[in-house]
Amino acid sequence: MSKKINLTLKVWRQPDNRTSGRFEVYPAQDIDTDMSFLEMLDVVNDELEKEGKDPIAFDHDCREGICGMCGCVINGQAHGPDAATTVCQLHMRRFQDGMTLVIEPWRAKAFPIIKDLAVDRSAFDRVISAGGYISVRTGAAPDAHAVPVPKDSADQAMDAAACIGCGACVAACPNASAMLFVSAKVSQLALLPQGQPERDQRVVSMVSQMDSEGFGNCSNHYECEASCPKEISIKNIARMNRELTRAGVRS
Amino acid sequence: MVLDSKVPSGPISEKWTKHKFDLKLVNPANKRKFEVIVVGTGLAGASAAASLSELGYRVKSFCIQDSPRRAHSIAAQGGINAAKNYQNDGDSVYRLFYDTVKGGDYRSREANVHRLAEVSVNIIDQCVAQGVPFAREYGGLLDNRSFGGAQVSRTFYARGQTGQQLLLGAYSALMKEVKRGGVELYPRREMLDLVVANGQARGIVVRNLVTGEIESHAAHAVLLATGGYGNVFFLSTNAKACNVTAAWRAAKRGAFFANPCYTQIHPTCIPVHGDYQSKLTLMSESLRNDGRIWVPKKEGDNRKPSEIPEQDRDYYLERRYPSFGNLVPRDVASRNAKDMCDTGHGVGSTGQAVYLDFRDAIDRLGESAIRSRYGNLFQMYEKIVDENPYKSPMMIYPAVHYTMGGLWVDYNLMSNLPGLHVLGEANFSDHGANRLGASALMQGLADGYFVIPYTLGHYLATHKVEDISTDAPEFKEVEKQAANRIEKLLNINGKRAVNEIHRDLGLLMWDKCGMARNESGLKDALKKIPEVREEFWNNVNVVGSPGSFNQNLERAGRVADFLEFGELLVHDALERAESCGGHFREESQTEDGEAKRDDENFCYVAAWEIDQDGGNPILHKEPLEFEEVSLTQRSYK
Ligand SMILES: Cc1cc2nc3c(=O)[nH]c(=O)nc-3n(C[C@H](O)[C@H](O)[C@H](O)COP(=O)(O)OP(=O)(O)OC[C@H]3O[C@@H](n4cnc5c(N)ncnc54)[C@H](O)[C@@H]3O)c2cc1C
Ligand code: FES
Numbered sequence: 001m002s003k004k005i006n007l008t009l010k011v012w013r014q015p016d017n018r019t020s021g022r023f024e025v026y027p028a029q030d031i032d033t034d035m036s037f038l039e040m041l042d043v044v045n046d047e048l049e050k051e052g053k054d055p056i057a058f059d060h061d062c063r064e065g066i067c068g069m070c071g072c073v074i075n076g077q078a079h080g081p082d083a084a085t086t087v088c089q090l091h092m093r094r095f096q097d098g099m100t101l102v103i104e105p106w107r108a109k110a111f112p113i114i115k116d117l118a119v120d121r122s123a124f125d126r127v128i129s130a131g132g133y134i135s136v137r138t139g140a141a142p143d144a145h146a147v148p149v150p151k152d153s154a155d156q157a158m159d160a161a162a163c164i165g166c167g168a169c170v171a172a173c174p175n176a177s178a179m180l181f182v183s184a185k186v187s188q189l190a191l192l193p194q195g196q197p198e199r200d201q202r203v204v205s206m207v208s209q210m211d212s213e214g215f216g217n218c219s220n221h222y223e224c225e226a227s228c229p230k231e232i233s234i235k236n237i238a239r240m241n242r243e244l245t246r247a248g249v250r251s
Numbered sequence: 252m253v254l255d256s257k258v259p260s261g262p263i264s265e266k267w268t269k270h271k272f273d274l275k276l277v278n279p280a281n282k283r284k285f286e287v288i289v290v291g292t293g294l295a296g297a298s299a300a301a302s303l304s305e306l307g308y309r310v311k312s313f314c315i316q317d318s319p320r321r322a323h324s325i326a327a328q329g330g331i332n333a334a335k336n337y338q339n340d341g342d343s344v345y346r347l348f349y350d351t352v353k354g355g356d357y358r359s360r361e362a363n364v365h366r367l368a369e370v371s372v373n374i375i376d377q378c379v380a381q382g383v384p385f386a387r388e389y390g391g392l393l394d395n396r397s398f399g400g401a402q403v404s405r406t407f408y409a410r411g412q413t414g415q416q417l418l419l420g421a422y423s424a425l426m427k428e429v430k431r432g433g434v435e436l437y438p439r440r441e442m443l444d445l446v447v448a449n450g451q452a453r454g455i456v457v458r459n460l461v462t463g464e465i466e467s468h469a470a471h472a473v474l475l476a477t478g479g480y481g482n483v484f485f486l487s488t489n490a491k492a493c494n495v496t497a498a499w500r501a502a503k504r505g506a507f508f509a510n511p512c513y514t515q516i517h518p519t520c521i522p523v524h525g526d527y528q529s530k531l532t533l534m535s536e537s538l539r540n541d542g543r544i545w546v547p548k549k550e551g552d553n554r555k556p557s558e559i560p561e562q563d564r565d566y567y568l569e570r571r572y573p574s575f576g577n578l579v580p581r582d583v584a585s586r587n588a589k590d591m592c593d594t595g596h597g598v599g600s601t602g603q604a605v606y607l608d609f610r611d612a613i614d615r616l617g618e619s620a621i622r623s624r625y626g627n628l629f630q631m632y633e634k635i636v637d638e639n640p641y642k643s644p645m646m647i648y649p650a651v652h653y654t655m656g657g658l659w660v661d662y663n664l665m666s667n668l669p670g671l672h673v674l675g676e677a678n679f680s681d682h683g684a685n686r687l688g689a690s691a692l693m694q695g696l697a698d699g700y701f702v703i704p705y706t707l708g709h710y711l712a713t714h715k716v717e718d719i720s721t722d723a724p725e726f727k728e729v730e731k732q733a734a735n736r737i738e739k740l741l742n743i744n745g746k747r748a749v750n751e752i753h754r755d756l757g758l759l760m761w762d763k764c765g766m767a768r769n770e771s772g773l774k775d776a777l778k779k780i781p782e783v784r785e786e787f788w789n790n791v792n793v794v795g796s797p798g799s800f801n802q803n804l805e806r807a808g809r810v811a812d813f814l815e816f817g818e819l820l821v822h823d824a825l826e827r828a829e830s831c832g833g834h835f836r837e838e839s840q841t842e843d844g845e846a847k848r849d850d851e852n853f854c855y856v857a858a859w860e861i862d863q864d865g866g867n868p869i870l871h872k873e874p875l876e877f878e879e880v881s882l883t884q885r886s887y888k
Binding site: 043047060164 | 378
């Protein structure tokens, strides 16, 4: 059954990347527990707008947990308290009446803040552009059944490909490492026969781009896996390390 | 004005092949001289941008989101059709063509649909080569599932994330071209207007959503792949940023808008549960394979579903359509649910829902079998509704899902405005009055990978397109207009939030121009929409500055365009006094209450010309001729 709760929000407000930010306090009154977390922010924002005040900026789009656009840290947890859940799929029944929620953006050197809770994740695009693909021209593909793929490899590739690129792994990691994100793409393509020709070169250039973007190292905290809304496994990181070794030996 | 569809002559199965040969080519060295703007990075836009860059064109790619990978296509769940006939169950290009024309209730262009079916097979090859992890069987070959409106198994899928995987494939092709230097990315840019010079589409004016700057971009051709307009209803299954702005702005610059009233309402979505609701969530159509739909027989019966005995339940689809039962097409299932709720049989706290019950399937097959078929959907339902669908029936209600209407294009995907090409959900071309499941993904990728790479070259090779710079007065004028409009929005200083007025519009559209439409309701809507628009321009409060990251301003601009476009949609619905596919006019039904087409008077595409203010619509008709498929009345009894 839905009910109404009152909350206090402490939200990070920062006008842009050049200005420093600070927490501001907002009451969130009469919040229906059936609301999603983002709908709760909508309600707070509608009130701010009506008063002529600047609403809280936050990225979002699909609100179904698949586009990877949303994301913020709630009381220290990336995407909030529920496992395998993006903030757009988090519901207010998860919180108790009277609670205070501290809401912050992803914090990482490689993700500069744009405004309030919105950050710039273009570093991820540049890492993919460094090699996260199979170089096949449109029209040049053989029949889809020309190369069978063992079901197990296809399933594992799909597990890795489920990554939505939200950046929670980076935000949750004490070193702001992007290893989970990068390794998911490296794994997907390394597991498929189509990915073999560029396998060595791909991992080397993606990792080198990752390093140059200012992401930190992985020191096995596993926070990335715990925060991942799509349950991407840290096994991918181990696989990526093996791929790197393999590429090193072969070059 | 005569609308020339440019459909090639000859037998249907040879049209595209012949046309490809007849199209003029741009020689490889010259391609580099041409710049192409692609707005949108969904399946249609990303595949087009990547493929054109591979050919040697210089491409600029724009999207609203922070990365091209996040376009709305990412949310598609079920699958993508292709006439591979890997199942040996009698599928063929012709059958896919036939099913699609029939599914569209005979309101699409035959030649386009046939081409779509032809290239569908290449799409699957291309995606597999890119590393898209489609579901496979133990032998390592691709698996298929069945979808509505077809008697063969031709749907390819990647778990419940087919759209995501196809989009990531197209995105990877795009990023490969970014690396090569053929594509320049412009994320977090919103197209505010189209620039026309010398009667040709020559560029766009965008707002940089981070800095607020107004930028101009010039090119030799402009491609819009900006998706559908379902959010004119406020609540829909579309992502929040889906909008009509790019298409509407192009329409105001002279491109015709075709069949805006063709909107698809999906029968199985999670119902509205509060005024604060921001969007609706789809529950896959596959659930209707095992779920039984019912409502209490007695009006206003508010007992718990478990307390309502069998004799007090009305399994209305099974009763009304004994041969198709719960598997009637989307439009029929949706209208019946509405009918039940309108007559007081709806359930849930709002009375705007019907039950989708798995009790019998669980009794018959066991809970674990149901879990393995639909586990992720049940989990999503439970997360949103906080009720366990294994224990009590799901509550569902129809919701706006897809828009078949869009900018008018010819066989080459070019609008009536030379140089402006339109791809994917943003055009009107292939689905007629109703789209079959798993066909939108197919169309987006067909347009981008396999049609536009041929037809764009023909345009550039046969038209004189002079060089133009963004300093030209045409650009400066449009920039000024865009800036003025932003200024105007920020100076309204009223009392209401943008969302509130968008919701007002949505309720009105849903009420008068939703699942069922009639003359007096539509006329009433035509009176009321201008009032809501008035309220917006007098009483909304858009805060913040133009020169900053300002989401309030972004939303306001989109809603302002919906407020104009909504009127055209209703106008089209009023003009089309027949029922067809997703467009149900209560005046035009069979004796048993089914949609009744009027082929004599309405077998045409309605292409609307509007003026610079978005008003005074003038109707241009493109007659639809059916050479292959004969027109019949659909029946599912
Ligand atoms: C929940 C859901 C499930 C679905 N499931 C299926 C399915 O299983 N099978 C199927 O075939 N179809 C399905 N569909 C339909 C299908 O997903 C869409 O029709 C299709 O993906 C549209 O692709 P597109 O490339 O045309 O546009 P979109 O993917 O919508 O992309 C639009 C692009 O345009 C950009 N854009 C828009 N406006 C502007 C502007 N003003 N300025 C700059 N950029 C702009 C956006 O940023 C985005 O990049 C589903 C739809 C929904 C809502
Ligand atoms: S808004 Fe798309 S994942 Fe949350």
